[in-house]
Amino acid sequence: MKQMEIHNLGNDISLGVEVHGGIAVVSFLTGLEPGALSGLGAFIKKNVLGTYGVLVLDLSSLSYISSMALGFLLETYKEAERQGARMSLVSGSRNLDDIFSVTNLDRVLTIHPSLEAALEPAAPSGTSEGAKPLLFDMKLEIGPVPYFVKVVRETILMSVRENYEITAADEMDIALCVGEAVNNSIKHGYRKHELTGKVYVWTLFFEDRVVIAIEDFGAGFDEAAVVNAAMKASSNLTSESGRGIFLMNTLMDEAVHRSQIMNSSVAILVKMARLRENSPIMQ
Structure with missing residues (x-):
């Protein structure tokens, strides 16, 4: 496991990238505020998806997620597909699980209950099984x-x-x-x-x-x-x-x-x- 690297993107926006056997885990250290989404997306597209074939976005520190942040996650998933990579999420919050469920995005994205589950060798990533497109x-x-x-x-x-x-x-x-x-x-x-x-x-x-x-x-x-x-x-x-x-x-x-x-x-x-x-x- 590679030690987490902290990346400061300016305007009090930062994220962490940790590599586990070829899987890049991205943690949003300053949350997913609307004003930060563009910079976060550009960084992930350029510095993560271009290097690693499997991406895990760790949302376990979040207790709330906006619809704009949901849109950001969906766009990141689409970008991962375009680059031939696979993406999954870590939720770890009942509140987030409820939001993913009611929006039906839990049928589009793969969502794990913990980072440990996401890093299991057989853990799925990409589109959920039985997904409604x-x-x-x-x-x-x-x-x-x-x-x-x-x-x-x-x-x-x-x-x-x-x-x-x-x-x-x-x-x-x-x-x-x-x-x-x-x-x-x-x-x-x-x-x-x-x-x-x-x-x-x-x-x-x-x-x-x-x-x-x-x-x-x-x-x-x-x-x-x-x-x-x-x-x-x-x-x-x-x-x-x-x-x-x-x-x-x-x-x-x-x-x-x-x-x-x-x-x-x-x-x-x-x-x-x-x-x-x-x-x-x-x-």
Whole structure:
């Protein structure tokens, strides 16, 4: 085993690279903050994937992961494939496991419970066995302006209608829940007059489901308080507090809400749907 090398990439961004018998293990020592992802990706592409055939990204020190970081992991996986390398992840966190599960990325990426498991000689890497392929993903970035709620909602609905056999009721569920989630980011994430903030919407199209992640990097929220508010809203839909979360939890097939106070929050929504035979994304 080669001793871990610490690489400082500037702007308080650093990572560690440790080599175990030809397997490169990358640890994100300063996390996966959105502003760091570009530099981390460039370093891994140039200095790791070009040298080692097997890459393990160790996320065991993380308790939270943003949708932008998930996108970074997916892009790194694709880059590894392009270079003929194999990639897997180490999670080690129930919170991260839940996020990978609800986004269906645990069916795309190989995820190990520990570094020891990842380094086992027979440990798999690359695409998970029985994986449901990710067919396409779409990223939208908007300012925290209420007008854009409609833009995001209609853009996603158009893509879903064109590619999936979906009922009118399911369309209404998606429209309502996406609108609630984006509006929450605008209204509660950035409060008033924070027009420099951004709301990020990442939609993943699988064979059997659509996954939509809505994220902001604003005020965040207390997860326990939100759960309590949603429970109260279940018996009083006229209540403003918690109603949107309750509707998302009720109308979508799956919904997960995660946050870091004064940092970020993400809502991940899942609707099961059957892909059309003539789906444009399959052309």
